Amino acid sequence: MPHRTLKDTEEAIFDIELKLLLEAVYLKYQHDFRHYSVSSLRRRLTQALHDLGFTTLSQLQERILRDATLFARLFQYLTVQVSEMFRDPPYFRAIREQVVPILQTYPSIKVWVAGCSSGEELWSLAILFAEENIADRTVLYATDINADALRQAESGIYPLDRLASFSQNYLAAGGKRSLSDYYHAAYGAAKFSQTLKSRVVFADHSLATDSVFLEAHLVSCRNVLIYFDRALQDRALGLFSDSLVRRGFLGLGSKESLRFSKHAGSFADFDARERLYQKV
Amino acid sequence: MTPSTDSLDAIEAIVIGASAGGIEALNHILPALPANFRPAVLVVVHVRSESPSLLPALFSARCQLPVVEPDDKNEIAGGTIYLAPPGYHMLVEPDCTISLSVDPPVRFSRPSVDVLFESAALCFADTLLGVVLSGANDDGARGLVAISRAGGRCWVQDPHTAVANAMPLVHDILTLDVMAARLARMAVGTRREPG
Numbered sequence: 001m002p003h004r005t006l007k008d009t010e011e012a013i014f015d016i017e018l019k020l021l022l023e024a025v026y027l028k029y030q031h032d033f034r035h036y037s038v039s040s041l042r043r044r045l046t047q048a049l050h051d052l053g054f055t056t057l058s059q060l061q062e063r064i065l066r067d068a069t070l071f072a073r074l075f076q077y078l079t080v081q082v083s084e085m086f087r088d089p090p091y092f093r094a095i096r097e098q099v100v101p102i103l104q105t106y107p108s109i110k111v112w113v114a115g116c117s118s119g120e121e122l123w124s125l126a127i128l129f130a131e132e133n134i135a136d137r138t139v140l141y142a143t144d145i146n147a148d149a150l151r152q153a154e155s156g157i158y159p160l161d162r163l164a165s166f167s168q169n170y171l172a173a174g175g176k177r178s179l180s181d182y183y184h185a186a187y188g189a190a191k192f193s194q195t196l197k198s199r200v201v202f203a204d205h206s207l208a209t210d211s212v213f214l215e216a217h218l219v220s221c222r223n224v225l226i227y228f229d230r231a232l233q234d235r236a237l238g239l240f241s242d243s244l245v246r247r248g249f250l251g252l253g254s255k256e257s258l259r260f261s262k263h264a265g266s267f268a269d270f271d272a273r274e275r276l277y278q279k280v
Numbered sequence: 281m282t283p284s285t286d287s288l289d290a291i292e293a294i295v296i297g298a299s300a301g302g303i304e305a306l307n308h309i310l311p312a313l314p315a316n317f318r319p320a321v322l323v324v325v326h327v328r329s330e331s332p333s334l335l336p337a338l339f340s341a342r343c344q345l346p347v348v349e350p351d352d353k354n355e356i357a358g359g360t361i362y363l364a365p366p367g368y369h370m371l372v373e374p375d376c377t378i379s380l381s382v383d384p385p386v387r388f389s390r391p392s393v394d395v396l397f398e399s400a401a402l403c404f405a406d407t408l409l410g411v412v413l414s415g416a417n418d419d420g421a422r423g424l425v426a427i428s429r430a431g432g433r434c435w436v437q438d439p440h441t442a443v444a445n446a447m448p449l450v451h452d453i454l455t456l457d458v459m460a461a462r463l464a465r466m467a468v469g470t471r472r473e474p475g
Contacts, residue, residue, distance in 0.1 A: 009429075009430070011430075
Protein backbone atom coordinates (compact mmCIF):
# COMPACT_ATOMS: atom_id res chain seq x y z
CA MET A 1 0.00 0.00 0.00
CA PRO A 2 1.26 3.50 -0.70
CA HIS A 3 2.28 5.55 2.26
CA ARG A 4 1.60 9.20 2.69
CA THR A 5 3.44 11.93 4.47
CA LEU A 6 2.03 14.92 6.26
CA LYS A 7 4.77 17.31 5.33
CA ASP A 8 3.48 20.45 6.94
CA THR A 9 2.23 19.11 10.24
CA GLU A 10 3.79 19.07 13.68
CA GLU A 11 3.84 15.29 13.41
CA ALA A 12 6.06 15.47 10.34
CA ILE A 13 8.45 17.83 12.09
CA PHE A 14 8.47 15.50 15.09
CA ASP A 15 9.54 12.63 12.83
CA ILE A 16 12.40 14.70 11.42
CA GLU A 17 13.52 15.67 14.92
CA LEU A 18 13.26 12.05 15.99
CA LYS A 19 15.68 10.94 13.27
CA LEU A 20 18.10 13.71 14.21
CA LEU A 21 17.87 12.88 17.90
CA LEU A 22 18.66 9.20 17.30
CA GLU A 23 21.63 10.21 15.16
CA ALA A 24 22.84 12.54 17.90
CA VAL A 25 22.44 9.82 20.53
CA TYR A 26 24.44 7.43 18.38
CA LEU A 27 27.24 9.89 17.65
CA LYS A 28 27.52 11.06 21.24
CA TYR A 29 26.75 7.94 23.28
CA GLN A 30 27.20 5.06 20.75
CA HIS A 31 23.76 3.66 21.55
CA ASP A 32 22.10 2.86 18.26
CA PHE A 33 18.32 3.26 18.20
CA ARG A 34 18.23 4.28 14.55
CA HIS A 35 16.62 1.03 13.50
CA TYR A 36 13.98 0.79 16.19
CA SER A 37 10.31 0.70 15.19
CA VAL A 38 9.23 4.27 14.63
CA SER A 39 5.69 4.05 15.95
CA SER A 40 6.76 2.88 19.43
CA LEU A 41 9.62 5.39 19.54
CA ARG A 42 7.17 8.19 18.80
CA ARG A 43 5.04 7.25 21.79
CA ARG A 44 7.97 6.77 24.15
CA LEU A 45 9.63 10.02 23.15
CA THR A 46 6.36 11.92 23.42
CA GLN A 47 6.10 10.62 26.97
CA ALA A 48 9.74 11.53 27.67
CA LEU A 49 9.22 15.08 26.37
CA HIS A 50 6.28 15.47 28.68
CA ASP A 51 7.95 14.01 31.76
CA LEU A 52 11.32 15.72 31.26
CA GLY A 53 9.70 19.06 30.59
CA PHE A 54 10.62 19.79 26.98
CA THR A 55 8.41 21.05 24.17
CA THR A 56 10.33 19.72 21.17
CA LEU A 57 12.79 16.93 20.49
CA SER A 58 15.23 19.53 19.16
CA GLN A 59 15.35 21.16 22.58
CA LEU A 60 15.82 17.79 24.22
CA GLN A 61 18.59 16.93 21.76
CA GLU A 62 20.44 20.15 22.52
CA ARG A 63 20.43 19.27 26.23
CA ILE A 64 21.30 15.58 26.07
CA LEU A 65 24.37 16.31 23.94
CA ARG A 66 25.73 18.25 26.91
CA ASP A 67 24.17 16.50 29.87
CA ALA A 68 24.94 12.80 30.32
CA THR A 69 22.70 12.61 33.38
CA LEU A 70 19.74 13.77 31.35
CA PHE A 71 20.62 11.26 28.65
CA ALA A 72 20.63 8.52 31.28
CA ARG A 73 17.03 9.45 32.08
CA LEU A 74 16.06 9.49 28.42
CA PHE A 75 17.76 6.12 28.00
CA GLN A 76 15.24 4.55 30.37
CA TYR A 77 12.38 5.68 28.13
CA LEU A 78 14.10 4.15 25.11
CA THR A 79 14.91 0.80 26.65
CA VAL A 80 12.83 -0.21 29.65
CA GLN A 81 10.69 -3.27 29.11
CA VAL A 82 8.54 -4.96 31.68
CA SER A 83 7.96 -8.67 31.35
CA GLU A 84 6.54 -11.35 33.63
CA MET A 85 7.93 -14.57 34.98
CA PHE A 86 6.81 -17.49 32.81
CA ARG A 87 5.03 -15.08 30.48
CA ASP A 88 3.06 -17.15 27.94
CA PRO A 89 3.14 -20.34 30.03
CA PRO A 90 2.79 -22.68 27.02
CA TYR A 91 6.17 -21.42 25.76
CA PHE A 92 7.89 -22.47 28.99
CA ARG A 93 5.98 -25.72 29.04
CA ALA A 94 7.24 -26.46 25.52
CA ILE A 95 10.81 -25.73 26.63
CA ARG A 96 10.38 -28.01 29.64
CA GLU A 97 8.73 -30.88 27.80
CA GLN A 98 10.25 -30.71 24.33
CA VAL A 99 13.50 -28.74 24.40
CA VAL A 100 15.01 -29.87 27.72
CA PRO A 101 15.01 -33.59 26.78
CA ILE A 102 17.22 -32.70 23.80
CA LEU A 103 19.41 -30.27 25.73
CA GLN A 104 19.97 -33.03 28.28
CA THR A 105 22.00 -34.94 25.70
CA TYR A 106 24.75 -32.28 25.80
CA PRO A 107 27.47 -32.58 28.45
CA SER A 108 27.41 -28.82 28.95
CA ILE A 109 24.73 -26.36 27.93
CA LYS A 110 24.88 -22.67 27.13
CA VAL A 111 21.76 -20.52 27.08
CA TRP A 112 21.55 -16.90 25.92
CA VAL A 113 18.70 -14.74 27.16
CA ALA A 114 19.08 -11.78 24.79
CA GLY A 115 17.55 -8.48 25.84
CA CYS A 116 16.79 -9.82 29.32
CA SER A 117 15.72 -6.42 30.68
CA SER A 118 14.80 -6.77 34.36
CA GLY A 119 15.27 -10.52 34.24
CA GLU A 120 11.81 -12.05 34.69
CA GLU A 121 12.28 -14.60 31.91
CA LEU A 122 15.90 -15.27 32.90
CA TRP A 123 14.80 -16.28 36.40
CA SER A 124 12.00 -18.36 34.89
CA LEU A 125 14.51 -20.36 32.86
CA ALA A 126 16.86 -20.68 35.84
CA ILE A 127 14.04 -22.19 37.91
CA LEU A 128 12.94 -24.46 35.07
CA PHE A 129 16.49 -25.74 34.51
CA ALA A 130 16.91 -26.38 38.24
CA GLU A 131 13.70 -28.41 38.35
CA GLU A 132 14.82 -30.43 35.35
CA ASN A 133 18.17 -31.14 37.02
CA ILE A 134 20.32 -29.63 34.29
CA ALA A 135 21.18 -26.36 36.04
CA ASP A 136 24.55 -27.63 37.25
CA ARG A 137 25.85 -28.12 33.72
CA THR A 138 24.22 -25.02 32.25
CA VAL A 139 25.58 -21.51 31.97
CA LEU A 140 23.00 -18.81 31.29
CA TYR A 141 24.12 -15.58 29.65
CA ALA A 142 21.73 -12.70 30.33
CA THR A 143 22.43 -9.63 28.24
CA ASP A 144 20.93 -6.19 27.83
CA ILE A 145 22.03 -2.69 26.89
CA ASN A 146 20.48 -1.14 29.98
CA ALA A 147 22.85 -1.39 32.97
CA ASP A 148 20.11 -0.48 35.45
CA ALA A 149 17.88 -3.24 34.10
CA LEU A 150 20.79 -5.70 34.32
CA ARG A 151 21.38 -4.75 37.96
CA GLN A 152 17.69 -5.26 38.64
CA ALA A 153 17.84 -8.62 36.86
CA GLU A 154 20.87 -9.67 38.89
CA SER A 155 19.21 -8.69 42.17
CA GLY A 156 16.28 -11.03 41.51
CA ILE A 157 14.01 -8.74 43.52
CA TYR A 158 10.46 -8.09 42.36
CA PRO A 159 7.52 -6.28 43.98
CA LEU A 160 5.42 -8.73 45.96
CA ASP A 161 2.21 -7.66 44.25
CA ARG A 162 3.51 -9.13 40.98
CA LEU A 163 4.08 -12.58 42.48
CA ALA A 164 0.50 -13.80 42.32
CA SER A 165 0.46 -13.65 38.52
CA PHE A 166 4.04 -14.99 38.34
CA SER A 167 2.94 -17.93 40.45
CA GLN A 168 -0.12 -18.57 38.31
CA ASN A 169 2.07 -18.56 35.19
CA TYR A 170 4.61 -20.85 36.85
CA LEU A 171 1.98 -23.49 37.57
CA ALA A 172 0.41 -23.15 34.11
CA ALA A 173 3.89 -23.65 32.64
CA GLY A 174 4.23 -27.02 34.35
CA GLY A 175 6.05 -25.89 37.52
CA LYS A 176 6.72 -28.83 39.81
CA ARG A 177 6.73 -27.12 43.18
CA SER A 178 5.44 -23.83 44.49
CA LEU A 179 7.04 -20.65 43.20
CA SER A 180 7.31 -19.45 46.79
CA ASP A 181 9.90 -22.21 47.37
CA TYR A 182 12.29 -20.06 45.37
CA TYR A 183 11.99 -16.67 47.05
CA HIS A 184 11.88 -14.93 50.39
CA ALA A 185 9.34 -12.19 50.93
CA ALA A 186 10.17 -9.15 52.99
CA TYR A 187 9.32 -5.45 52.95
CA GLY A 188 6.81 -5.82 50.12
CA ALA A 189 9.30 -7.52 47.83
CA ALA A 190 10.24 -11.05 46.82
CA LYS A 191 13.93 -11.90 46.54
CA PHE A 192 14.71 -15.00 44.54
CA SER A 193 17.21 -17.55 45.82
CA GLN A 194 20.72 -16.48 44.92
CA THR A 195 21.84 -20.08 44.30
CA LEU A 196 19.64 -19.99 41.17
CA LYS A 197 21.91 -17.40 39.62
CA SER A 198 25.23 -18.99 40.55
CA ARG A 199 25.63 -20.02 36.91
CA VAL A 200 24.26 -16.88 35.31
CA VAL A 201 26.55 -14.37 33.61
CA PHE A 202 25.09 -10.86 33.34
CA ALA A 203 26.64 -8.80 30.57
CA ASP A 204 26.20 -5.62 28.59
CA HIS A 205 25.55 -6.56 24.97
CA SER A 206 23.81 -4.73 22.13
CA LEU A 207 22.00 -6.60 19.38
CA ALA A 208 22.41 -3.45 17.28
CA THR A 209 26.16 -2.92 17.56
CA ASP A 210 27.90 -5.92 19.21
CA SER A 211 28.84 -9.27 17.74
CA VAL A 212 28.65 -12.98 18.55
CA PHE A 213 30.27 -13.90 21.88
CA LEU A 214 29.31 -17.50 22.60
CA GLU A 215 28.29 -20.84 21.14
CA ALA A 216 24.76 -21.43 22.40
CA HIS A 217 22.37 -24.37 22.57
CA LEU A 218 19.33 -22.21 23.28
CA VAL A 219 18.70 -18.53 22.56
CA SER A 220 15.57 -17.04 24.11
CA CYS A 221 14.76 -13.53 22.93
CA ARG A 222 11.13 -12.64 23.49
CA ASN A 223 9.33 -9.41 22.68
CA VAL A 224 12.59 -7.64 21.94
CA LEU A 225 12.57 -7.90 18.14
CA ILE A 226 9.12 -6.27 17.97
CA TYR A 227 10.85 -2.99 18.84
CA PHE A 228 13.24 -3.31 15.89
CA ASP A 229 12.67 -2.57 12.22
CA ARG A 230 13.23 -5.37 9.73
CA ALA A 231 16.86 -4.47 9.06
CA LEU A 232 17.76 -4.61 12.75
CA GLN A 233 15.66 -7.76 13.23
CA ASP A 234 17.78 -9.34 10.51
CA ARG A 235 20.97 -8.27 12.25
CA ALA A 236 19.82 -9.77 15.56
CA LEU A 237 18.61 -12.99 13.96
CA GLY A 238 21.96 -13.24 12.17
CA LEU A 239 23.70 -13.08 15.54
CA PHE A 240 21.42 -15.79 16.91
CA SER A 241 22.01 -17.97 13.88
CA ASP A 242 25.79 -17.54 14.13
CA SER A 243 25.72 -18.23 17.89
CA LEU A 244 23.68 -21.40 17.80
CA VAL A 245 25.13 -24.85 17.40
CA ARG A 246 23.57 -26.99 14.68
CA ARG A 247 20.14 -28.08 15.95
CA GLY A 248 20.34 -25.41 18.64
CA PHE A 249 17.07 -23.74 19.63
CA LEU A 250 15.74 -20.23 19.15
CA GLY A 251 12.67 -19.05 21.07
CA LEU A 252 10.85 -15.85 20.13
CA GLY A 253 7.82 -13.96 21.46
CA SER A 254 4.35 -15.26 20.67
CA LYS A 255 3.82 -12.77 17.84
CA GLU A 256 7.36 -12.67 16.51
CA SER A 257 8.07 -14.59 13.33
CA LEU A 258 11.02 -15.57 11.19
CA ARG A 259 8.78 -15.38 8.14
CA PHE A 260 9.85 -11.86 7.19
CA SER A 261 13.56 -12.41 7.76
CA LYS A 262 16.33 -13.24 5.33
CA HIS A 263 17.51 -15.75 7.95
CA ALA A 264 14.30 -17.79 7.75
CA GLY A 265 16.18 -20.45 5.78
CA SER A 266 18.68 -20.96 8.60
CA PHE A 267 15.97 -22.29 10.89
CA ALA A 268 13.29 -24.97 10.86
CA ASP A 269 10.07 -24.91 12.87
CA PHE A 270 10.40 -26.91 16.06
CA ASP A 271 7.14 -25.87 17.72
CA ALA A 272 5.60 -23.34 15.37
CA ARG A 273 2.84 -22.39 17.77
CA GLU A 274 5.24 -21.50 20.58
CA ARG A 275 7.67 -19.85 18.16
CA LEU A 276 10.43 -22.31 18.88
CA TYR A 277 12.84 -22.83 16.01
CA GLN A 278 15.80 -25.10 15.45
CA LYS A 279 18.97 -24.12 13.61
CA VAL A 280 19.44 -26.28 10.53
CA MET B 281 -19.45 18.44 8.89
CA THR B 282 -21.46 15.87 6.97
CA PRO B 283 -19.35 14.81 4.00
CA SER B 284 -21.20 12.71 1.50
CA THR B 285 -20.53 9.00 1.37
CA ASP B 286 -18.66 9.66 -1.89
CA SER B 287 -15.65 10.79 0.10
CA LEU B 288 -15.28 7.20 1.25
CA ASP B 289 -13.90 6.36 -2.18
CA ALA B 290 -10.46 7.51 -1.11
CA ILE B 291 -10.40 5.36 2.05
CA GLU B 292 -7.56 2.82 2.04
CA ALA B 293 -7.72 1.69 5.64
CA ILE B 294 -10.30 1.49 8.39
CA VAL B 295 -9.44 1.30 12.08
CA ILE B 296 -12.12 0.08 14.46
CA GLY B 297 -12.09 0.20 18.26
CA ALA B 298 -14.46 -1.64 20.57
CA SER B 299 -14.61 -2.58 24.21
CA ALA B 300 -15.33 -6.15 25.23
CA GLY B 301 -19.00 -5.18 25.08
CA GLY B 302 -18.52 -4.15 21.47
CA ILE B 303 -17.98 -7.66 20.15
CA GLU B 304 -21.68 -7.82 19.36
CA ALA B 305 -21.36 -4.65 17.30
CA LEU B 306 -18.34 -6.04 15.45
CA ASN B 307 -20.35 -9.14 14.73
CA HIS B 308 -22.86 -6.89 13.02
CA ILE B 309 -20.35 -4.99 10.92
CA LEU B 310 -17.48 -7.29 9.95
CA PRO B 311 -19.57 -10.09 8.41
CA ALA B 312 -21.36 -7.44 6.31
CA LEU B 313 -18.16 -6.55 4.47
CA PRO B 314 -18.28 -8.03 0.96
CA ALA B 315 -15.64 -10.36 -0.44
CA ASN B 316 -14.44 -7.65 -2.83
CA PHE B 317 -14.00 -5.07 -0.06
CA ARG B 318 -11.03 -2.87 -0.88
CA PRO B 319 -9.67 -1.17 2.27
CA ALA B 320 -7.66 -2.90 4.97
CA VAL B 321 -9.46 -3.20 8.32
CA LEU B 322 -7.57 -3.03 11.62
CA VAL B 323 -9.47 -3.81 14.79
CA VAL B 324 -8.74 -3.39 18.49
CA VAL B 325 -11.07 -5.10 20.96
CA HIS B 326 -10.53 -4.85 24.70
CA VAL B 327 -10.22 -8.42 25.88
CA ARG B 328 -8.47 -9.84 28.90
CA SER B 329 -5.01 -10.85 27.79
CA GLU B 330 -4.97 -14.07 29.79
CA SER B 331 -7.91 -15.48 27.89
CA PRO B 332 -6.94 -17.37 24.75
CA SER B 333 -7.68 -15.48 21.61
CA LEU B 334 -10.92 -16.89 20.28
CA LEU B 335 -11.94 -13.90 18.21
CA PRO B 336 -10.00 -14.74 15.02
CA ALA B 337 -11.75 -18.10 14.76
CA LEU B 338 -15.10 -16.56 15.67
CA PHE B 339 -14.90 -13.88 12.99
CA SER B 340 -13.22 -16.08 10.38
CA ALA B 341 -16.23 -18.35 10.45
CA ARG B 342 -18.60 -15.47 9.83
CA CYS B 343 -16.69 -13.08 7.58
CA GLN B 344 -16.24 -13.12 3.83
CA LEU B 345 -12.87 -11.39 4.23
CA PRO B 346 -9.77 -13.13 5.62
CA VAL B 347 -9.36 -12.50 9.36
CA VAL B 348 -5.82 -12.41 10.69
CA GLU B 349 -4.24 -12.00 14.09
CA PRO B 350 -1.06 -10.46 12.74
CA ASP B 351 2.53 -11.12 13.66
CA ASP B 352 4.91 -8.25 14.12
CA LYS B 353 5.94 -6.71 10.75
CA ASN B 354 2.96 -8.16 8.89
CA GLU B 355 2.27 -6.27 5.68
CA ILE B 356 -1.11 -4.53 5.59
CA ALA B 357 -3.11 -5.74 2.60
CA GLY B 358 -6.42 -4.40 1.39
CA GLY B 359 -9.50 -6.54 1.92
CA THR B 360 -8.08 -8.16 5.05
CA ILE B 361 -9.22 -7.84 8.66
CA TYR B 362 -6.43 -7.59 11.25
CA LEU B 363 -7.33 -8.22 14.90
CA ALA B 364 -4.92 -6.90 17.53
CA PRO B 365 -3.49 -9.84 19.51
CA PRO B 366 -4.49 -9.89 23.20
CA GLY B 367 -1.81 -8.38 25.41
CA TYR B 368 -0.13 -6.41 22.62
CA HIS B 369 -0.55 -2.89 21.31
CA MET B 370 -0.98 -2.92 17.54
CA LEU B 371 0.61 -0.02 15.67
CA VAL B 372 1.12 1.02 12.07
CA GLU B 373 4.65 1.85 10.94
CA PRO B 374 5.41 4.63 8.43
CA ASP B 375 5.95 1.96 5.74
CA CYS B 376 2.43 0.67 6.44
CA THR B 377 3.46 -2.56 8.10
CA ILE B 378 2.08 -3.62 11.47
CA SER B 379 4.27 -3.48 14.54
CA LEU B 380 3.36 -4.78 17.97
CA SER B 381 4.49 -3.65 21.39
CA VAL B 382 4.24 -4.80 24.99
CA ASP B 383 4.54 -1.29 26.36
CA PRO B 384 2.34 -0.73 29.42
CA PRO B 385 -1.43 -0.46 29.00
CA VAL B 386 -2.64 2.98 27.90
CA ARG B 387 -5.58 4.13 30.00
CA PHE B 388 -5.86 0.57 31.35
CA SER B 389 -6.00 -1.04 27.92
CA ARG B 390 -3.58 -3.18 25.94
CA PRO B 391 -4.31 -3.32 23.10
CA SER B 392 -5.35 0.31 23.14
CA VAL B 393 -7.61 1.91 20.55
CA ASP B 394 -5.78 5.24 20.84
CA VAL B 395 -2.40 3.63 20.18
CA LEU B 396 -3.66 2.03 16.96
CA PHE B 397 -5.56 5.11 15.78
CA GLU B 398 -2.76 7.60 16.43
CA SER B 399 -0.15 5.53 14.60
CA ALA B 400 -2.50 4.73 11.72
CA ALA B 401 -3.40 8.41 11.30
CA LEU B 402 0.27 9.23 10.66
CA CYS B 403 0.56 6.54 8.01
CA PHE B 404 -2.79 6.75 6.22
CA ALA B 405 -3.63 10.43 6.78
CA ASP B 406 -6.71 11.42 4.75
CA THR B 407 -7.23 7.89 3.47
CA LEU B 408 -8.13 6.61 6.94
CA LEU B 409 -11.53 6.05 8.48
CA GLY B 410 -11.73 5.62 12.26
CA VAL B 411 -14.72 3.90 13.84
CA VAL B 412 -15.44 3.69 17.56
CA LEU B 413 -18.07 1.18 18.56
CA SER B 414 -19.87 1.21 21.88
CA GLY B 415 -17.42 1.07 24.71
CA ALA B 416 -17.17 1.41 28.42
CA ASN B 417 -14.42 4.02 28.61
CA ASP B 418 -12.99 6.86 26.57
CA ASP B 419 -10.29 4.82 24.79
CA GLY B 420 -10.54 5.99 21.19
CA ALA B 421 -11.30 9.65 21.85
CA ARG B 422 -7.69 10.80 21.44
CA GLY B 423 -7.25 8.53 18.47
CA LEU B 424 -10.21 10.09 16.70
CA VAL B 425 -8.72 13.54 17.28
CA ALA B 426 -5.49 12.37 15.64
CA ILE B 427 -7.36 10.91 12.66
CA SER B 428 -9.39 14.05 12.21
CA ARG B 429 -6.28 16.25 12.40
CA ALA B 430 -4.64 14.14 9.71
CA GLY B 431 -7.62 14.63 7.43
CA GLY B 432 -9.24 11.24 7.93
CA ARG B 433 -12.88 10.42 8.61
CA CYS B 434 -14.42 9.53 11.97
CA TRP B 435 -17.51 7.56 12.82
CA VAL B 436 -18.95 6.77 16.21
CA GLN B 437 -21.66 4.29 16.99
CA ASP B 438 -24.97 5.79 18.05
CA PRO B 439 -25.63 5.89 20.94
CA HIS B 440 -22.15 6.19 22.35
CA THR B 441 -21.98 8.86 24.97
CA ALA B 442 -18.49 8.15 26.31
CA VAL B 443 -16.62 9.09 23.16
CA ALA B 444 -19.16 11.23 21.33
CA ASN B 445 -19.35 13.66 24.22
CA ALA B 446 -15.60 13.94 24.44
CA MET B 447 -15.26 14.23 20.69
CA PRO B 448 -16.65 17.25 18.87
CA LEU B 449 -14.66 16.29 15.77
CA VAL B 450 -16.63 13.17 14.96
CA HIS B 451 -18.01 13.43 11.46
CA ASP B 452 -20.84 10.98 11.78
CA ILE B 453 -22.72 9.36 14.61
CA LEU B 454 -24.30 6.34 12.99
CA THR B 455 -26.33 3.30 13.89
CA LEU B 456 -24.75 -0.07 13.21
CA ASP B 457 -27.12 -0.71 10.32
CA VAL B 458 -26.14 2.51 8.57
CA MET B 459 -22.45 1.84 9.22
CA ALA B 460 -22.69 -1.63 7.75
CA ALA B 461 -24.56 -0.36 4.69
CA ARG B 462 -22.06 2.43 4.04
CA LEU B 463 -19.09 0.13 4.50
CA ALA B 464 -20.55 -2.50 2.19
CA ARG B 465 -20.40 0.03 -0.65
CA MET B 466 -16.61 0.35 -0.28
CA ALA B 467 -15.88 -2.51 -2.63
CA VAL B 468 -13.63 -2.93 -5.63
CA GLY B 469 -14.39 -0.56 -8.47
CA THR B 470 -15.99 2.20 -6.45
CA ARG B 471 -12.74 4.11 -6.28
CA ARG B 472 -12.53 7.25 -8.41
CA GLU B 473 -9.74 7.42 -10.96
CA PRO B 474 -7.10 9.92 -9.92
CA GLY B 475 -7.11 13.28 -11.75
